[in-house]
Every structure is written in C-alpha cells, then in structure tokens.
Amino acid sequence: xxxxxxxxxxxxxxxxxxxxxxxxxxxxxxxxxxxxxxxxxxxxxxxxxxxxxxxxxxxxxxxxxxxxxxxxxxxxxxxxxxxxxxxxxxxxxxxxxxxxxxxxxxxxxxxxxxxxxxxxxxxxxxxxxxxxxxxx
Numbered sequence: 717x718x719x720x721x722x723x724x725x726x727x728x729x730x731x732x733x734x735x736x737x738x739x740x741x742x743x744x745x746x747x748x749x750x751x752x753x754x755x756x757x758x759x760x761x762x763x764x765x766x767x768x769x770x771x772x773x774x775x776x777x778x779x780x781x782x783x784x785x786x787x788x789x790x791x792x793x794x795x796x797x798x799x800x801x802x803x804x805x806x807x808x809x810x811x812x813x814x815x816x817x818x819x820x821x822x823x824x825x826x827x828x829x830x831x832x833x834x835x836x837x838x839x840x841x842x843x844x845x846x847x848x849x850x851x852x
Contacts, residue, residue, distance in 0.1 A: 739774055747775045755806075756781060760791045762813055792816035 723731040750757055758781040761768045768784045771777075783794060795805050795817045807814070807821035818824030 739771060744775055747777065751776075758794075759783065760786050760794055760817065762786055762788075788813045788816050792820055796820050 721733045722729060747757055757775075757777050759768065759772050759775075759777050760783050761771075763771075763784060765784045768782060772779070772782045783790075786794070791814065795807055798805050799820060799822060804822035806823045806825065807817050808825045808827060809815070809818050810827050814826075818826060
C-alpha cells in the first residue's frame, strides 16, 4: 500500500522512506455520483499494483478498469484509444504525468491548488481547488 524509497551509500542503507497516496475525503462520494449518472470510472496510475489496488478498492473502482504502473505515454494512448472508439473521456489529473492524457481527452480537468503548470496548460478545465465535489 506504499512506495518505499531507499538511499544506499557504498551498499549500506543510509535513509529509508515510505510514501503513500492520501485519498481525498470526497473522492468516494464523487465515484458514487458518477456511478449513479451511468458513468464508469477507470483508474490510470503510475503507482504499483500494490499501492493502486488499495485506492481502487477504497473508491469502489472495478478491478478490470484499473491500470497500474502506467507511463504518461500509456495514459495518453489509453485515452486516445477510447476517443477513437467514439467514447468520450473525462480525464481528471493532478500532475505532469497526466498532461498528455488531459490534452487528448474529450474533456481534460486539471485539479489542485498545487497542480503542475503543464497539466493545467493541457486541460480544458482547471480547478484551482482539490474539492472534488465541485466536479459534477
């Protein structure tokens, strides 16, 4: 459920750090609202399967719609494929790794007060808040 970072100097551990994502308080409610509107949520993440699965299960995202360890190019390709199939994609992202997928989505939404500038430039909509309940 977390990513471990280790710093080795001459083969000896000097520093260790465990990182994990914080799920926004309103994210589960947003997923419920999207489901009630007939939308299917997919998760495209650069996180490992272990870290991403916890988030997906907490939010109730179907396992087959979860894609882990994705590069920015893989995210863009996933969105482009659905758009080419005639499916409209609403892509929500909060950082530089989402920028190219935001750019090719039918609607790209960059969120977060501290979101990357490149993501904001690639999006159709920029939310200068992390309050997800404002999205629908």
